[in-house]
Amino acid sequence: MDENLAAIWLTLRLAATVTLVLLLVGTPIAWWLARTRVWFKGAIAAIVALPLVLPPTVLGFYLLLTMGPNGPIGALTQSFGIGLLPFTFWGLVIASCFYSLPFVVQPLQNAFEAIGERPFEVAATLRAGPWDRFASVALPLAKPGFITAAILGFAHTVGEFGVVLMIGGNIPGVTRVVSVQLYDHVEALDYGQAHWLSGALLLFSFVVLFSLYTFNRHASSSVGPRV
């Protein structure tokens, strides 16, 4: 039972960290995708969306190689004296960020696109400079998009399995998240424990989606993206 709680605590910590990092990284990406007209926009959008269709193990495999001792990121982290990232908590965070990126970027991009050009033109005629326009117009008008992005990013990170297994392995308290713990229970034919964890995850997922749909129905007007 303590192992289960440790796994839950680790999962929540991972999901919260990833959500935070993704909101910081995803906002400029989404803003850029929503506003740019450059020809390679389609390519960038496709790269961001890749984790939607790619088997998580493929993503995990490539990340393992790049973060490993012979990969470019691995070389970089070693030269900084951090060591190697695979099979550590921060390795999991980075892998999860790639894995959950589209779930944060796409709602934000939809929300920014839904605002349109006009409110920014209005703000400019009222003396608001570019940063001011972003903070005083884009952020508040895209608020429903931010809430959707945060919930989806968090929930999706909680539910990941393949990437974790490739990058993180199965180290108790470090990389053994709920989904891996559940796998262990089933492998060990410990169905009682498996029921307990599965039930908790099922309930969690339902509550998250239920609150998201309820929120979206109440969210003011058409600004929020639909999920």
Next chain:
Amino acid sequence: MARDTGLPIGAQFTHCYDEFVLDVDLALPAKGVTVLYGQSGSGKTTLLRCLAGLMHAPGGTLSIGGDQWQGDEVFVPTHKRPIGYVFQEPSLFEHLTVEGNLSYAQKRIDLADFSRSVLSSKEVIELLGIENLLQRKPNQLSGGEKQRVSIARALFSQPELLLMDEPLASLDTQRKREILPYLERLRHELEIPIIYVTHSIDELSRLADWVVVLDKGRVVADGSLADVLTALDSPLQLDDAGVVLETTILAREAQWALLRVGFSGGELLLADNGRAEGETLRVRVDARDVSLTLSQHTDTSILNVLPATVIEISACLSQGAVLVKLCLDHQSTAAFDESKVMDEQSKASRDSGEMLLSRITRRSADYLELAVGSQVWAQIKSVAVLR
């Protein structure tokens, strides 16, 4: 470079946008309302957006007063131009209350600007009648109320130039009637120039001091309201040819329920609309309501008969009609308080005499042997009070 006419707003833009070419070279007065008039697709909104810096026409020049806003090396971005802009759709910030929308504008101007402010925030709120709306969200307002708040918000940023892009076009007739009086009060109260885009001849007649007529991205006529309205080759001379006169109420003839008003071309009698003596009225006389006689008829039911001289006769219009341009012979009466309505442009047009247009059949013109210089009596069948 914009041509040098001594008028303080100089704008010259030549630029292609996809299929559309904007090609204008304008000098506009720094006071009063300039109406950019034209059908949709004539480039009026594009021109207004270039003035605001919302569109960039490379190679153009724009100077307001002494300030260069656009030139070879200069392009002042929109947020650094001291303008107010009212969009065709109200475009309030949906996430803020009415008060939040107004203070959004107020928070972003230099405090130093307050000293130059033409109207205090309290005056603006009163002028547009939005005292009771301050705590509401935009989605709780009617279209007309939203547009009044938009205008107030533009004024809250203490503009030195107010740009309005068909502020009434998105509203129904009822709402238009509701807002026009506010616009007229604005015109009266503000010292700053207003550039107003419209395709409505009614709004043009009511609001304009100066008119620019655009067609397919080019200026086809520009000048004072009187000059543009009385130019016989003007693109406005279709069915709604007519003139607009600035008059002052001289006396009330209570037993007849009439007002006697004076203008530099003479006096007129109008139906009493309850306005006080000394107030100014802008009236419109349509060319089709003016008929001509060679001698003064005293046995006529028509109240307003003025002596005039024919100064131009147009080529044949459709349906065998011609437009006759008349100069009214009467000079300013002593009672007429000239200082009230005059600004430089209308004074200039008045020095050459007040004009009337008359639309008559070509047969009548031949029959009366009308020619340039003919002395006639203009019988005015009806006068519409614009404000």
